[in-house]
Structure formats: structure tokens, C-alpha cells
Amino acid sequence: MKPRELWDRPDTRFIILFLAILGITFTIIALRPVNDAVVVPYTAFIARVSGVVLRFFGESASVTGCLVSSPRFAVTIYNGCNGLITSLIFMAGVLAFPARPVAKLIGVAGGLLAIQIINMVRIVSLFYIGIFLPDLFNDAHIFVWQSLVILAGVALWVIWANRVALRKKNLS
Numbered sequence: 001m002k003p004r005e006l007w008d009r010p011d012t013r014f015i016i017l018f019l020a021i022l023g024i025t026f027t028i029i030a031l032r033p034v035n036d037a038v039v040v041p042y043t044a045f046i047a048r049v050s051g052v053v054l055r056f057f058g059e060s061a062s063v064t065g066c067l068v069s070s071p072r073f074a075v076t077i078y079n080g081c082n083g084l085i086t087s088l089i090f091m092a093g094v095l096a097f098p099a100r101p102v103a104k105l106i107g108v109a110g111g112l113l114a115i116q117i118i119n120m121v122r123i124v125s126l127f128y129i130g131i132f133l134p135d136l137f138n139d140a141h142i143f144v145w146q147s148l149v150i151l152a153g154v155a156l157w158v159i160w161a162n163r164v165a166l167r168k169k170n171l172s
Contacts, residue, residue: 017096043082050123073130083119086153093157099164107160
């Protein structure tokens with residue numbers, strides 16, 4: 001099969017675009033200047049929002065940089081725990097999928113918001129797991145929540161793609 005014939009296949013084009021977007025975005029956020037100027041401040045913002053949510057629930061939480069602490073527990077939010085990786089995977093899927101630009105814009109905006117809400121639930125629940133079930137913190141952090149956030153991002157993409165694909169199918 002010739003390269004042009006491969007590119008003309010929607011499934012092949014999607015995979016190539018998805019991997020290219022993913023590779024480019026992961027490379028960009030791995031660059032030290034981007035990490036220092038964008039990723040770290042973004043992660044600190046996530047920590048500040050987490051502190052607000054925890055204070056809303058009555059926790060005397062304070063935030064210093066990416067550290068969220070209270071007299072009962074402290075957690076540092078690192079890149080990988082800020083929802084950014086899942087967001088990039090989701091965004092690459094939406095941007096690579098054959099859809100109208102408006103549908104992609106709505107998909108990216110809605111999906112990124114949903115992923116951050118899910119990630120905020122993750123951070124807050126892990127904070128309370130650290131307080132009440134400290135022996136389960138590492139397992140909940142690594143095995144349960146990390147998997148759930150990534151699966152949620154993939155599920156959101158599947159739902160979005162299904163709606164866009166079905167809508168497109170019904171229009172033709």
C-alpha cells in the first residue's frame with residue numbers, strides 16, 4: 001500500500017495525527033523552560049484550587065507552591081498528578097479526530113474542564129485518604145486514582161467521538 005493510500009484511510013490518518021500531536025505536546029511540556037514557565041505555575045494553580053476546595057470542606061489547608069498541607073496531612077502535587085497528561089491525551093484524540101473545528105473546540109473545552117473536575121475529586125479524596133487511611137494512600141494514589149483519571153479521559157473522548165461521529169452520520 002502506498003503512503004498516500006494509507007493517509008487517505010481515516011483510521012490510519014487518526015492514528016498518525018494522534019501520535020504526532022501526543023509526541024509534540026509531550027516533548028514541549030518536557031522542555032525545561034516550558035516546565036518552569038507553564039507546568040509548574042499550572043500545578044501550583046491546581047494546588048491553590050485544591051486548598052480552596054479543602055477549606056470549603058472545613059479543612060484548615062494552606063498552600064505553598066505545589067504543597068497542600070493542614071495540621072493533619074500534607075501532599076505535594078507534581079506534574080503527572082495535575083491532570084495535564086490525561087488532558088494532553090484527550091486533546092490529541094479530539095484534535096486528530098475528523099470533526100468540524102467547532103466540535104473540536106467544544107470537545108477540548110468541555111473535556112479539559114471535566115478532566116480537571118475529576119482530578120480535583122482525586123486530589124481532595126487522596127488528601128482525606130491520607131488523613132483517615134494513610135496505609136492505603138500509595139495504593140489509592142498509584143493504582144486506583146491514576147488509572148481512574150486516565151480511563152476517565154479516554155471515556156470522555158469515546159463519548160465525544162461517538163456523539164460527533166453519530167451526528168456526522170445523521171447529517172449525511
